[in-house]
Amino acid sequence: MSQSSNRVADxxxxxxxxxxxxxxxxxxxxxFEMCVDLTAVDYLTHPGRNxxxxxxxxxxLERFEVVVNLLS
Numbered sequence: 842m843s844q845s846s847n848r849v850a851d852x853x854x855x856x857x858x859x860x861x862x863x864x865x866x867x868x869x870x871x872x873f874e875m876c877v878d879l880t881a882v883d884y885l886t887h888p889g890r891n892x893x894x895x896x897x898x899x900x901x902l903e904r905f906e907v908v909v910n911l912l913s
Contacts, residue, residue: 855892855896855897855898855900856900857899857900861907865909868911871913872913873911873912873913874912874913875911875912876909876910876911876912877910877911877912878908878909878910879907879908879909879910880907880908881905881906881907881908882905882906882907882908883904883905884902884903884904884905884906885904890902
């Protein structure tokens with residue numbers, strides 16, 4: 842797993858943009874063989890995201906977020 846991703850639960854990870862492709866390649870090697878969903882979220886009008894800093898680590902929240910669901 843990439844050092845720039847932090848696990849929230851068994852199936853949720855916050856990953857830095859710079860490590861996106863490397864992390865997906867690593868996950869594929871861990872038996873996640875199929876991408877079943879790929880979407881983006883625009884937080885422009887969202888009143889705020891309350892994610893504890895200890896969960897995010899050094900990940901910076903930005904306006905857009907890519908959401909990927911993988912199947913093993």
